[in-house]
Amino acid sequence: MLAILYPKNCISDDLQRSSAIRMTTLTFYGGAGEIGGNQILLEDDDTRIWLDFGMPFSRANRYFSEFLQPRKLSGLGDWFEFGLMPDLPGLYREDYISRLREPSDLAFDAVLLTHAHADHSAYIHFLRPDLPIYASEVTKRILEALEVTSTTGFAEFLRLKETFKLVPKSKGEGFKRLQGKEAKRSRKFKVIGSRARIGNIEVEAFPVSHSLPGARAYLLHTSSGTIFYTGDFRFHGRGEEATRETVERVADVEVDAMLCEGTRVRESTDIPEAELERRITSEMRGVKGLVVVNFPPRDIDRMISFLRASEENDRKLVVSLRQAYLLKMLEGSDCGAPKLDDVCVYLPRKNWGLIGDPSYPEEVVAQDYEYWEREFLNLENAVIAEDIRESPRDYVFRCDFFELKNLIDIRPPKGSIYIRSVTEPFDEETEIDKRKADAWLKHFGLYPYSQIHCSGHAGGPELRRTIEDVSPELLIPVHTEAPEAFEEFHQNVKRVKLGQRIEL
Ligand SMILES: [Zn+2]
Numbered sequence: 001m002l003a004i005l006y007p008k009n010c011i012s013d014d015l016q017r018s019s020a021i022r023m024t025t026l027t028f029y030g031g032a033g034e035i036g037g038n039q040i041l042l043e044d045d046d047t048r049i050w051l052d053f054g055m056p057f058s059r060a061n062r063y064f065s066e067f068l069q070p071r072k073l074s075g076l077g078d079w080f081e082f083g084l085m086p087d088l089p090g091l092y093r094e095d096y097i098s099r100l101r102e103p104s105d106l107a108f109d110a111v112l113l114t115h116a117h118a119d120h121s122a123y124i125h126f127l128r129p130d131l132p133i134y135a136s137e138v139t140k141r142i143l144e145a146l147e148v149t150s151t152t153g154f155a156e157f158l159r160l161k162e163t164f165k166l167v168p169k170s171k172g173e174g175f176k177r178l179q180g181k182e183a184k185r186s187r188k189f190k191v192i193g194s195r196a197r198i199g200n201i202e203v204e205a206f207p208v209s210h211s212l213p214g215a216r217a218y219l220l221h222t223s224s225g226t227i228f229y230t231g232d233f234r235f236h237g238r239g240e241e242a243t244r245e246t247v248e249r250v251a252d253v254e255v256d257a258m259l260c261e262g263t264r265v266r267e268s269t270d271i272p273e274a275e276l277e278r279r280i281t282s283e284m285r286g287v288k289g290l291v292v293v294n295f296p297p298r299d300i301d302r303m304i305s306f307l308r309a310s311e312e313n314d315r316k317l318v319v320s321l322r323q324a325y326l327l328k329m330l331e332g333s334d335c336g337a338p339k340l341d342d343v344c345v346y347l348p349r350k351n352w353g354l355i356g357d358p359s360y361p362e363e364v365v366a367q368d369y370e371y372w373e374r375e376f377l378n379l380e381n382a383v384i385a386e387d388i389r390e391s392p393r394d395y396v397f398r399c400d401f402f403e404l405k406n407l408i409d410i411r412p413p414k415g416s417i418y419i420r421s422v423t424e425p426f427d428e429e430t431e432i433d434k435r436k437a438d439a440w441l442k443h444f445g446l447y448p449y450s451q452i453h454c455s456g457h458a459g460g461p462e463l464r465r466t467i468e469d470v471s472p473e474l475l476i477p478v479h480t481e482a483p484e485a486f487e488e489f490h491q492n493v494k495r496v497k498l499g500q501r502i503e504l
């Protein structure tokens, strides 16, 4: 007689799944007790979804700086060394992970991105290309613009270049490194409309206002209940009615757990973007020289404020090549971004600095620029330093920290002003940068200046109202350094630590 034995690995996967106890968990690999770096793993039975996969700035800046960067050569070792990403099998791209060990099969179902800020999306560069990334159409376009115009080497968001691979030489014997077109691979990138089904989980996407377009909040219907993940949001931007409508709709749903951002939980309501536009407009009034401004590169709400203020004052807004590329990418989307024709594009002197010198042929001048920049060189609305120097009264020149060097070419005349519309320094590095920027501005007679800015995040009073409206069973603060402040808003607050797993 034969005894029939069923070793564990002979039982079909399906059988194993149905016999397992259904369980829903959240694990906080990033975004717990810190602002940004959200890497939250939602597991519902055998469905595993990442809620954002961003860079934890404060932790990364503790070890790294501009000239002390993690090395690609170690695969992911340099990031794992400091716990900047969790070392989990079946998550990372094979070319990188194979520097450390034998790669495993794909073990996750999706990454759900709330928006294109680096603290939510930058580390998707390291993920397997067959792991589907879900995001709004506008987020996809912004990531594509970032990928094309980035200089970091870690911005492969839609397409990646396979590294560390040898292929036989086409002529003769031996091997060569895989490079160029042959190394390119596409990621599985999926634009999410209003809903999607990912494994066990039904996902609903809701637009929210934030300091860049395309941001989404998500409702996740799991087998243990409904989770509301806010992403980053505010009520004082141009798309504020989107946030209000989203909260109204979610208020009708029974929410079991709410993951709520709390960047500004200890602060009060910020000034609305419309008021900010009025202040900028009046600041520019009567200025005889050049208006130099700084605002975040992808904050389209702010760009509109500066554009309208410029038009009110019979000036033209001059944006950077990177911003021009972003505007080109956003054309035809529903985010309300200005058209490329509505602004002027600044062509800085680069490399040999030949722009505007008629003694050189066009193709030689073009060699001063990256390939993606060259299409802007012959735009009718392109301007160079000379144009602005000759008629400063006609322009508003957008100039961030790295573009300050252009002031040497432009030489703002007496009677010029500077408007700073970015966040105040928040750590040592940004303090130092601000001191340097101030020195430049003093040198060029643009000091003192006015600070006119509002944040991308809701303040304490709006967070309290949102939580009251959504009225979740359990409240989990994320993306905040002050999770305890939420205890004033809700009876049942769960404060989570990095690496902690909680069951729903
Ligand atoms: Zn964020």
Ligand SMILES: [Zn+2]
Pocket: 115, 117, 210, 232, 456
């Ligand atoms: Zn953000």
